[in-house]
Amino acid sequence: MAETAGRFGVGYALMPKKQASFIQPSLVEMLRERGIDLVKIDMERPLADQGPFDCVIHKMYGEEWRRQLEEFKSRNPSARIVDHPDDIRRLHNRISMLQVVEELRVEKEDGDEDEGTFGVPKQIVVYEEEGLVDRSLWEEGSLKFPVIAKPLVADGSAKSHKMSLVFDVVALGKLKPPIVLQEFVNHGGVIFKVYVVGERVVCVKRKSLPDYSDEKLGSLQGSMSFSQISNLTAHVKDHEKYYESMDSEETEMPPQKFIEKIGRGLRKATHLNLFNFDVIRDVRVGNRYLVIDINYFPGYAKMPSYESVLTDFFCDMAKKKEKNANVGFDAVLSDKKIMKLVSSGCYSEGDDGALPVSPLKREDENPIIQV
Ligand SMILES: Nc1ncnc2c1ncn2[C@@H]1O[C@H](COP(=O)(O)OP(=O)(O)OP(=O)(O)O)[C@@H](O)[C@H]1O
Numbered sequence: 001m002a003e004t005a006g007r008f009g010v011g012y013a014l015m016p017k018k019q020a021s022f023i024q025p026s027l028v029e030m031l032r033e034r035g036i037d038l039v040k041i042d043m044e045r046p047l048a049d050q051g052p053f054d055c056v057i058h059k060m061y062g063e064e065w066r067r068q069l070e071e072f073k074s075r076n077p078s079a080r081i082v083d084h085p086d087d088i089r090r091l092h093n094r095i096s097m098l099q100v101v102e103e104l105r106v107e108k109e110d111g112d113e114d115e116g117t118f119g120v121p122k123q124i125v126v127y128e129e130e131g132l133v134d135r136s137l138w139e140e141g142s143l144k145f146p147v148i149a150k151p152l153v154a155d156g157s158a159k160s161h162k163m164s165l166v167f168d169v170v171a172l173g174k175l176k177p178p179i180v181l182q183e184f185v186n187h188g189g190v191i192f193k194v195y196v197v198g199e200r201v202v203c204v205k206r207k208s209l210p211d212y213s214d215e216k217l218g219s220l221q222g223s224m225s226f227s228q229i230s231n232l233t234a235h236v237k238d239h240e241k242y243y244e245s246m247d248s249e250e251t252e253m254p255p256q257k258f259i260e261k262i263g264r265g266l267r268k269a270t271h272l273n274l275f276n277f278d279v280i281r282d283v284r285v286g287n288r289y290l291v292i293d294i295n296y297f298p299g300y301a302k303m304p305s306y307e308s309v310l311t312d313f314f315c316d317m318a319k320k321k322e323k324n325a326n327v328g329f330d331a332v333l334s335d336k337k338i339m340k341l342v343s344s345g346c347y348s349e350g351d352d353g354a355l356p357v358s359p360l361k362r363e364d365e366n367p368i369i370q371v
Pocket residue numbers: 121148150154160161162163182183184185186187191207208209227228229230231278280292293295
């Protein structure tokens with residue numbers, strides 16, 4: 001790797017399809033200009049022998065990979081792992097995935113508009129086939145049809161996205177546990193996909209399943225299968241055009257501050273930096289928002305301005321690294337190093353507090369040790 005002094009190295013471990021969608025030349029170039037080098041990790045060699053990396057990003061699983069990360073971290077304690085397998089694992093089970101939402105509390109601040117409330121749809125998990133025809137589920141009114149049947153395991157496999165909208169008990173009996181039965185909530189045919197990248201929260205609209213009126217339901221039987229209906233899959237080539245069409249969609253966006261508070265609350269609760277969550281607005285209660293899905297390391301390239309959002313994320317990390325490298329030593333960075341930091345592009349003149357120490361500012365305040 002080229003001269004790394006003053007640069008910030010990011011190693012990535014992604015499956016080929018994910019690498020093709022996420023590591024785009026536009027991202028590599030924008031990062032390079034800001035002093036950040038994206039380097040592919042060779043999965044055939046020990047991670048700890050590669051680098052140097054200030055940060056490792058990944059969407060890989062398995063005990064061997066976890067061991068590699070731990071070995072790398074033990075030899076590079078100041079490097080960041082984004083994100084830790086233990087924190088990602090919670091999202092691989094559709095019950096534990098949404099438990100963090102149920103436990104989340106969001107403070108209403110003075111002056112906040114009436115943002116509404118949030119939660120998750122009613123859902124149960126069925127582990128055995130006999131549980132699928134247990135009349136008590138329906139007689140107590142704990143759930144009502146239609147329900148969405150979702151695989152309990154959300155591990156990124158095609159199988160984990162295979163779902164069905166179930167209209168009656170006969171269709172339930174054909175499902176294969178373990179399975180989550182989640183109440184279908186009419187939401188106006190539009191879903192809000194909320195991308196979180198560190199402190200950044202970006203909400204976009206996507207097409208979703210349509211609403212089902214009572215009379216329509218009266219004529220429906222059995223079930224309807226679908227998969228990744230709100231993902232911008234290959235058939236949507238022109239993302240920009242798609243977003244323009246969705247912008248003209250009259251469904252109102254949720255209050256941005258409210259969504260940001262939920263996104264930042266989930267980030268704090270899960271310790272994750274790279275995820276998105278799907279939100280639907282319950283048409284029965286205009287300002288009731290339900291989180292139905294949380295995804296680790298989603299399709300960021302589908303997010304408008306993904307390059308600059310990801311670049312800001314890595315630049316924030318690079319700034320923190322420089323600050324940490326100097327905190328406690330009252331070090332004064334030489335002008336040369338300051339210039340190198342500024343030239344690396346992650347800092348700009350006048351960044352308030354961005355530079356670890358500013359000799360001019362610090363000298364004004366109090367004598368500090370020269371290094
Ligand atoms: N409780 C619900 N009520 C109404 N529609 C729902 C509900 N749950 C899911 N859907 C619809 O089904 C789609 C897929 O559900 P979900 O997002 O849970 O699946 P997924 O396979 O994890 O999707 P992704 O590609 O986002 O990972 C949603 O985008 C939405 O259109």
